[in-house]
Amino acid sequence: MTAFTGNLGWRKAGLLCLPMLIITAVLLLYGKPLADPGKLLPAAITYLFVNATFFCMIYTGQTNKYRSRFFILVSLLFVVSFIANLIEVRGTMELSTANMLDGETPLCPLVIPMLIIPAALTNTIIFPGSFFAAHAGIAPMIVLWLGFSVAVGRGWCSWICFFGGMDEGFSRLCRKPKITDIDKKWTALPWAVLLGIVLTSAVTLSPTYCAWLCPFKTVTEFPAIESVKTALQAVIFTSLFIGLVVVLPILTGRRTQCGLFCPFGAFQSIFNKINIFAVRIDRAACVDCKLCLKQCPTFSIDEQSLQAGKTLLSCGKCGKCIDRCPRQAISFHIKGTPLHVNRLTARILFLYPAFTFAAVIGGGCIYGGLERIFRLLLTGSMIH
Amino acid sequence: MRLPSFFGYTTAVLMMVVVLGTLLGMNYFSHKLISATGLQISPWFSGGEIVRTIDHGSYKTLQHRAVFDALIGQRAEGFVQIDFSPPAALPDKINEKIDFDLDGKIDFNLEYDVSSNSAVLTAYNPRVVSLSGCYVLKELRAVRVRLKNE
Amino acid sequence: MMLQGFLLGLSTGATCLAYCTPVLVPYLLGEGKSIRQTAGTLSQFMLGRLLGYLLFAVFAWMASYYVSTLTDQREMLTGVIYILLASLQLWYGMLQPIAPCAGSSWRDRVAQLAQSRPVLLPLLMGLFTGLNLCPPFLLAFAAAGENPTLGYSLLFFLSFFGGTALFFLPLPLLGACKNISRLKNIGRLAAAVMSVYYFYTGMLLLLGGIFKL
Numbered sequence: 001m002t003a004f005t006g007n008l009g010w011r012k013a014g015l016l017c018l019p020m021l022i023i024t025a026v027l028l029l030y031g032k033p034l035a036d037p038g039k040l041l042p043a044a045i046t047y048l049f050v051n052a053t054f055f056c057m058i059y060t061g062q063t064n065k066y067r068s069r070f071f072i073l074v075s076l077l078f079v080v081s082f083i084a085n086l087i088e089v090r091g092t093m094e095l096s097t098a099n100m101l102d103g104e105t106p107l108c109p110l111v112i113p114m115l116i117i118p119a120a121l122t123n124t125i126i127f128p129g130s131f132f133a134a135h136a137g138i139a140p141m142i143v144l145w146l147g148f149s150v151a152v153g154r155g156w157c158s159w160i161c162f163f164g165g166m167d168e169g170f171s172r173l174c175r176k177p178k179i180t181d182i183d184k185k186w187t188a189l190p191w192a193v194l195l196g197i198v199l200t201s202a203v204t205l206s207p208t209y210c211a212w213l214c215p216f217k218t219v220t221e222f223p224a225i226e227s228v229k230t231a232l233q234a235v236i237f238t239s240l241f242i243g244l245v246v247v248l249p250i251l252t253g254r255r256t257q258c259g260l261f262c263p264f265g266a267f268q269s270i271f272n273k274i275n276i277f278a279v280r281i282d283r284a285a286c287v288d289c290k291l292c293l294k295q296c297p298t299f300s301i302d303e304q305s306l307q308a309g310k311t312l313l314s315c316g317k318c319g320k321c322i323d324r325c326p327r328q329a330i331s332f333h334i335k336g337t338p339l340h341v342n343r344l345t346a347r348i349l350f351l352y353p354a355f356t357f358a359a360v361i362g363g364g365c366i367y368g369g370l371e372r373i374f375r376l377l378l379t380g381s382m383i384h
Numbered sequence: 385m386r387l388p389s390f391f392g393y394t395t396a397v398l399m400m401v402v403v404l405g406t407l408l409g410m411n412y413f414s415h416k417l418i419s420a421t422g423l424q425i426s427p428w429f430s431g432g433e434i435v436r437t438i439d440h441g442s443y444k445t446l447q448h449r450a451v452f453d454a455l456i457g458q459r460a461e462g463f464v465q466i467d468f469s470p471p472a473a474l475p476d477k478i479n480e481k482i483d484f485d486l487d488g489k490i491d492f493n494l495e496y497d498v499s500s501n502s503a504v505l506t507a508y509n510p511r512v513v514s515l516s517g518c519y520v521l522k523e524l525r526a527v528r529v530r531l532k533n534e
Numbered sequence: 535m536m537l538q539g540f541l542l543g544l545s546t547g548a549t550c551l552a553y554c555t556p557v558l559v560p561y562l563l564g565e566g567k568s569i570r571q572t573a574g575t576l577s578q579f580m581l582g583r584l585l586g587y588l589l590f591a592v593f594a595w596m597a598s599y600y601v602s603t604l605t606d607q608r609e610m611l612t613g614v615i616y617i618l619l620a621s622l623q624l625w626y627g628m629l630q631p632i633a634p635c636a637g638s639s640w641r642d643r644v645a646q647l648a649q650s651r652p653v654l655l656p657l658l659m660g661l662f663t664g665l666n667l668c669p670p671f672l673l674a675f676a677a678a679g680e681n682p683t684l685g686y687s688l689l690f691f692l693s694f695f696g697g698t699a700l701f702f703l704p705l706p707l708l709g710a711c712k713n714i715s716r717l718k719n720i721g722r723l724a725a726a727v728m729s730v731y732y733f734y735t736g737m738l739l740l741l742g743g744i745f746k747l
Contacts, residue, residue: 101521127425151403357407
């Protein structure tokens with residue numbers, strides 16, 4: 001399998017990676033050496049790993065291969081650092097009513113679509129967090145989400161969503177899909193769930209997706225089981241996680257939670273409409289082997305879109321179809337520019353904003369997770 | 385270069401500026417966002433604004449406004465939150481009479497047992513429904529009482 | 535009297551819209567009709583709603599003296615209505631697209647009925663949401679119940695309906711989305727998703743009412 005840009009050569013690839021070395025040094029390491037030796041090693045490993053990943057992408061011309069490994073590692077280490085942090089602060093992964101009243105809930109980006117209508121009509125945020133909490137405050141999270149969405153659209157789902165990384169990790173365990181025939185109508189389900197949660201959240205003034213449907217509560221924080229209601233919620237979270245994030249990705253080789261359920265993914269798709277970057281298929285080079293259609297992790301290519309030389313609105317810009325296309329007919333594209341010309345420029349211009357975010361947010365997760373693991377190895381405990 | 389191409393490439397480059405601006409200016413933009421919009425945490429979580437403070441010397445009782453907020457208008461049921469602070473200075477038992485609608489009449493009496501974090505509610509107003517819960521928070525103790533709207 | 539009902543409708547119409555939107559928006563999107571056709575469907579929905587209101591006006595008249603003692607049963611009644619509404623939405627979202635085959639089961643009969651009488655579904659949805667005992671509706675119920683005559687009760691609910699109906703006027707614009715065929719599918723699935731919410735709420739109210747008895 002070769003990618004369309006081919007091998008760039010060490011020198012050219014190195015030069016193209018130089019700005020990333022500087023950006024990550026400033027944004028990931030804050031441009032200064034870490035004084036604490038216990039933090040130095042994880043920070044150094046993170047910095048090297050992040051930049052090695054970017055270099056491999058640029059040098060080989062393969063996007064998805066390296067993005068995917070990075071993405072999965074980010075999600076694994078996110079879970080390690082997040083849970084360790086929760087236990088350090090609260091002593092448990094459980095979220096009690098008292099924690100909520102204290103505004104101690106970190107804002108997950110998945111909540112954002114549910115906040116809009118109540119914020120517009122009541123000028124309040126229907127989430128039990130704090131605006132400027134040290135850990136995932138509401139305001140910084142909204143700014144971060146807005147910046148990334150404008151810059152890369154639904155690229156969010158393939159470049160920085162730590163939950164998507166879990167889905168992707170399990171889908172990669174599938175060598176040969178056991179389920180290949182998935183009715184196209186299910187790709188509308190994320191939009192239906194989005195509509196449902198936005199309306200119910202507005203009516204109830206509470207984030208209903210978090211309360212009832214989020215599969216990732218299983219591996220992050222979940223309401224303390226204090227009643228039949230919270231027990232039922234726990235059963236739903238666990239069932240959805242096992243079904244959508246573990247079993248179905250293994251059986252289909254696709255990201256079923258992201259492509260067939262996640263309302264935030266559907267919401268992010270709207271930003272693809274205004275985003276300058278897209279993925280395009282060169283119809284002249286395409287031989288209709290439909291490998292892209294069969295392998296797209298988020299079900300974002302169908303017969304019609306293939307014929308039109310486009311991906312669907314839900315495209316996460318992961319680059320898998322680009323890497324896998326045997327005719328190198330698929331490429332990153334900048335809207336308004338001639339199709340399939342200056343592919344390298346379009347790819348680099350896309351990779352820089354996408355990977356900068358991934359490096360800073362994902363790099364933070366990698367560093368956080370590694371630091372906990374090193375602490376465990378050195379002191380026998382992940383907790384301070 | 386055609387004009388759409390020029391705009392395309394320029395916008396693509398600008399996206400990197402957006403990314404760097406977001407990451408470097410996150411703190412600034414976050415504060416601007418909240419100060420410009422005046423957004424607040426929903427009173428269903430925060431308890432709503434404090435409308436009365438009763439000073440008991442070593443500790444204070446903070447009475448929040450009654451919360452019936454709905455998306456538009458008001459709900460049929462709501463709550464009022466009563467805080468006791470600071471936790472370290474609280475006596476073993478607190479007995480507080482509350483006028484939640486600020487009409488000059490006592491609406492309920494709250495007997496709060498600090499050590500067991502439990503309370504007994506005596507309602508004088510038919511709009512007072514029941515005890516919703518007692519909570520140990522970081523900086524205070526809180527009790528919520530369910531209410532009916534008029 | 536008319537003005538009182540109309541003003542009450544105006545003052546609470548947005549709340550009524552908020553209560554009805556979760557039912558109405560998925561349905562209107564699911565139908566994927568033009569603005570004009572959507573306006574037609576909305577009219578049918580509103581007719582059902584009006585029928586619900588008028589039915590309730592009669593009920594308000596009959597039960598005006600009884601209203602103060604209805605607390606527990608009111609919750610149960612709302613619960614039952616929610617469950618009926620959820621069943622209707624679930625059927626619409628998941629089962630209705632299946633082509634009916636000559637009268638083999640109840641489901642097919644209902645599907646046939648809905649196809650031969652396309653007015654029926656929005657009408658029933660309107661009726662059930664019209665019978666939704668939301669706070670403004672109960673307010674109107676209490677206000678109508680103040681006067682013992684049936685005519686007063688009917689006129690009051692009619693004017694109350696007029697006030698709330700104004701808020702529903704922009705909804706046919708959803709028909710502007712009709713060319714995106716995926717929206718039909720999304721609307722149907724959203725109806726199924728919403729049915730879970732209404733079923734859950736209905737069960738809570740029903741069980742809460744039973745335990746209170």
